[in-house]
Amino acid sequence: MPKKLFTVFLLIIASSCGIFKPNIPQPKKEFRGVWIATVVNIDWPKNGMDSVEKQKEDYLRILDFYKNLNYNAVIVQVRAAGDAFYNSDYAPWSRFLTGKEGENTKWEDDPLSWMIEQAHIRGLEFHAWLNPYRATFDLNTDILSPNHDYNMNPDWMVKYGTKYYYNPGLPQVQEKLTSIIKELTLTYEIDGIHFDDYFYPYTIKDEVFNDSITFYNCSQPQQSLADWRRSNVDTLIKKSYTAIKDIKPWVSFGVSPFGVWKNKSTDPRGSETQAGQTTYENLYADPLLWMEKGWLDYIAPQIYWSLDLPVASHKTIANWWAKNSENSYVYIGNGAYKVRNNSDQAWEKKKELPNQFKLARQTPEISGNILFSAKSLMDKNQDVVSYLGRKYYKWPALTPEVKNGYEEHLENVNIIGKEQSPDFVTLTLDHKNAIQYVLVYKSSKKNTSELKSKKLLDKIFVPTGSNQVQIPKLVLKRNDFAITFLDRYGRESQPTIIHLNQIPGYGRKR
Incomplete structure (x- = not known):
């Protein structure tokens, strides 16, 4: 065989064997985030009783790990259950940080300012993550600070299952939560405010969320209970967005709703899924409306299922959000905590999570990913981590621009x-x-x-x-x-x- 033809033959064989597989082009701007959960010390701190030095060391370990993987944002839970990871006028110190709720006898500097500064030094955006309506994590109310709203405003509380929740229908609750948003935005150099998927609580069989008196007193004539509840969440979203943009229009506002808006079986606009609960019907949240009204900078649906799971396929849901988004960036929330830790055998595969990144990268309407949660990839599944870095995050990327709000022109420097x-x-x-x-x-x-x-x-x-x-x-x-x-x-x-x-x-x- 002539030498020239032999060379061509080798190239064809190499290509067919996958030796020269091209990488998926990496965009210059792409949101690469990770959730750092603090409630019950899921990710950080490892223990509220740890010394400040230990807590700082553990936090920096998380930042450095994801910085080295070319991530560009951390979403840190600063309000977990009616508390605060900073000195707040509206909530007591979190026991998950200080060891005892309402007291801080060890942090001399402001922990949140320090956390933000350390993220920025490493080129990472810092989004302050809040759980707005969860008041307690369990029914052990003896450990709560006297300044906790459970004690200060007991008429705001609704017991449901094994937790207490703020009653979203009360105007006083709306004003309190808006004040918290204003305090955070005014006081700290944050890059974003972030709400998770807990609005009204997930439905518990045979339990009643007892807000009937509030509904009677506060609803509009002819308004159904479900529509009234959704309108309460709508009001909080609108007020939060407006408060942020009035103070610092460059600060992003994002929400990470439960992955399924509605099943197609109950609404022709819904997704081809069979989810047992939905964000619209069970959590009384309507993110499609929020995007339509321009109240969000980004939405990050939590699509924590494998690509081809029959009842709720990651592929199906990601494509649904891509086609049903407007006025907002779409970042996909990925369940990294399930890698080799779930009954769904798809998560045993090295490429399950990377292939979800691939789907996002190949879908024009999707502008990034957020992993839940930080510890998921830090001490295990190194083959998955290595593959993600080599294939998808080989180079750094900038976060997408903040487009909503009152933008100014960038003058020459x-x-x-x-x-x-x-x-x-x-x-x-x-x-x-x-x-x-x-x-x-x-x-x-x-x-x-x-x-x-x-x-x-x-x-x-x-x-x-x-x-x-x-x-x-x-x-x-x-x-x-x-x-x-x-x-x-x-x-x-x-x-x-x-x-x-x-x-x-x-x-x-x-």
Whole structure:
């Protein structure tokens, strides 16, 4: 066989055997998040009685693990059950952080400010995750602080199953929860506010959620109980969104509803599923309305089933949300906790979770993924972790821009000073916008489209009020490099080429 034909033959064989399988193109902007659950210390802290040093060490371990996997956001539960992981005027300290509810005798610095700062230093967005309506995790009310709403406002509480819940129909509850949103947004440099799927509680057989008196007093004429309950949740969503955007329009507001809106058997608009409960009919939440009204920046349906599970296929539900979303980004919530830990044998396969990422990446309407929960991949299933990193998250990615709200134009950022030391290149900036990051790329032409994520060398946080940034020389691969600026909305400026040999201090020895 001629040498040329033999070479072609080898290429065909290699291709057919999968040796040269092309990777799925990676978008430059893609939300890559992970939920860090604090309720009953699921992910962090490992124990509320741990020392501050131990709690900090464990938190940083989570951040570093996901930073090294090229994730770009953490969603941290800061309100688990009528409590707070920060010094709040509206809720007591969480026992899951301090060891005893309502007391903090060990954290000298503000734990939430520290958590946010550490995330930002690593280039990770910080979304504050709240469970709005769950008041207690169980019926052991003796451990609650005197300042907990169970004790301060017992008429707000509804006992259901083994927990107490805030009554969503009470105007006082709506105002209290809105005040909490305002406090968080005003006080902390968060990038997002996030609600999970717990609105009205999941239905328990033979149990009654006793809000009949509130319904009688607060509902509109001819309004059914179900419609009234949904309107209460609608009101909280609208008030939360408005409060956030009035204070800091660049802060995202997102919700992660239960994966099935409605089954098609009860509504022709529903999905081809047979879910035992639905977000619309059981949790009284209507995220389709919230997207239609523009009250959400993103939605992250929790699709914790395997790709081809007959009663609720991940594939079917992901495609349903993709086709039924508007005005909001869609990020898929993935049940990483099920990997090799579930009766559904599909989760035993190494590629079950990666193939869910593949589906999201191939669906144009889907802009990212969020894993539940943080500990799921940290100490086990290393083959899955490695495959995800190699195949899908090989390069860094930026989070999608915040499009809703009252956006301003990104003005030019001028570099008014440059200086070198043995370890850093220091840039002094003249800017009016709130620049959050400086992005450092391998040298490229002045064309943003050519600054691909695989050329990104570093993402350097610029603290509020600072006009200087230090670029470690260790990350620079050559004498010329490019930088861009990223504002709080996630919008990137045009690149500027920096020439090291033109900066004072060039060639300075250690």
